[in-house]
Amino acid sequence: xxxxxxxxxxxxxxxxxxxxxxxxxxxxxxxxxxxxIGTLSYEELLDKKEELEKSILRANADLDxxxxxxxxxxxxxxxxxxxxLLVELLPVIDSLEHALNNLxxxxxxxxxxxxxxxxxxxxALDKFGMIPIYPVNEEFNPxxxxxxxxxxxxxxxxxxxxxxxxxxxxxxxRVVRPARVTVIKN
Numbered sequence: 001x002x003x004x005x006x007x008x009x010x011x012x013x014x015x016x017x018x019x020x021x022x023x024x025x026x027x028x029x030x031x032x033x034x035x036x037i038g039t040l041s042y043e044e045l046l047d048k049k050e051e052l053e054k055s056i057l058r059a060n061a062d063l064d065x066x067x068x069x070x071x072x073x074x075x076x077x078x079x080x081x082x083x084x085l086l087v088e089l090l091p092v093i094d095s096l097e098h099a100l101n102n103l104x105x106x107x108x109x110x111x112x113x114x115x116x117x118x119x120x121x122x123x124a125l126d127k128f129g130m131i132p133i134y135p136v137n138e139e140f141n142p143x144x145x146x147x148x149x150x151x152x153x154x155x156x157x158x159x160x161x162x163x164x165x166x167x168x169x170x171x172x173x174r175v176v177r178p179a180r181v182t183v184i185k186n
């Protein structure tokens with residue numbers, strides 16, 4: 001076994017990157033022992049050196065790629081880590097919207113309270129990057145909309161959205177729940 005150069009390694013912390021110098025000794029196992037190196041020709045030694053340098057470069061590239069991949073995964077975990085919680089809270093918003101739509105005009109105080117609760121709920125979701133999809137008068141997009149049924153409307157063109165049954169939601173441009181809509185077909 002022959003010992004090679006000492007090199008720097010990077011230690012990664014989950015919150016930040018810390019560069020520390022760590023001595024790493026790379027041991028290379030050869031079929032020939034160190035005593036046999038004296039019997040190799042100059043060209044063979046140069047080839048061996050070139051081969052070892054290439055393997056060190058590949059190892060460094062692998063480490064860099066692993067670091068980049070890890071940082072990307074940590075970033076995605078921070079960005080989309082709350083997705084399951086937010087999806088579980090969407091039925092609460094749906095219930096509040098349903099209550100507003102079915103509340104009689106004779107209960108203005110209750111209506112105002114539900115509206116304020118809904119607005120504060122939507123504001124909280126907005127802080128985490130949740131954006132509602134409410135496609136009024138838009139063209140049907142199967143990536144963001146779920147067609148429930150078709151309807152006819154002479155005032156609107158084919159392929160446009162007629163009415164919205166349920167709002168959809170996006171989390172940082174990722175559709176979490178598509179909007180449930182009707183599509184115009186004349």
